[in-house]
Amino acid sequence: GENVEQHPSTLSVQEGDSAVIKCTYSDSASNYFPWYKQELGKGPQLIIDIRSNVGEKKDQRIAVTLNKTAKHFSLHITETQPEDSAVYFCAGTYKYIFGTGTRLKVLA
C-alpha cells in the first residue's frame, strides 16, 4: 500500500529563521501534493499544495518544492512567526494517507 514518511517529527526555530519539513511518498502515480496546518484543538487546514507538473509553488512566506524523481516534497516557511507554531502534515493522495506530522515551535 501507499507509504508516506514525514521528517522531522519536531522542529524548533528562532523567530525570523526558516523551517523546512520533508515528506517522502511511495506511490509513483501520485500527482497532487498538499500540506496541512493544524492548530491546537482544530481540524487540519490546507495551506499550500502543488501538482506534479510544477517543481515549486510560493504563497507569501510559505513554499512547496517537489522532486518527483526522488519522490519527495518539502514545505518551506521563511521569516517564521509565533503564529506559525502548529502541527504540519503532508499527504500522499492515492488514498489521502497523511504523514505522521511535524510539531513546529517558533521561539520568540
Added chain:
Amino acid sequence: NAGVTQTPKFRVLKTGQSMTLLCAQDMNHEYMYWYRQDPGMGLRLIHYSVGEGTTAKGEVPDGYNVSRLKKQNFLLGLESAAPSQTSVYFCASSYKDRTGELFFGEGSRLTVL
C-alpha cells in the same frame, strides 16, 4: 456557511457500549472521510466514501462501520467500544478525490473507559 460539522464533540463510553458519530457537510461534496488522530501517529484513515451509498476501507477499519445514506452525511459507528478506540476523530470532505482540498470538521474526542 457551516462547512463540516461533527457531533458530538465529546463523548465518554464504557467498554462494550456502542455509539455513532455524525458528520454533516453543506458543500455538496462527493467524497467524505473519517480519520482518527492519536499522539505520534498523525491522522489515520478509517473509512471513506466516494459518493452516496458507497463506502470503502481505509488504513485502520477494524472495529468501525460507516454509512452514507445521504450525500451530505457520513456516519461512523462503533458497535462495541474498546479502550484502544480512545482517540480524536476527524471527518473531512472534498469535491475531488486524490487531487482536491480536504475540508475538516473540528473533531470529536472519544474516551472509552
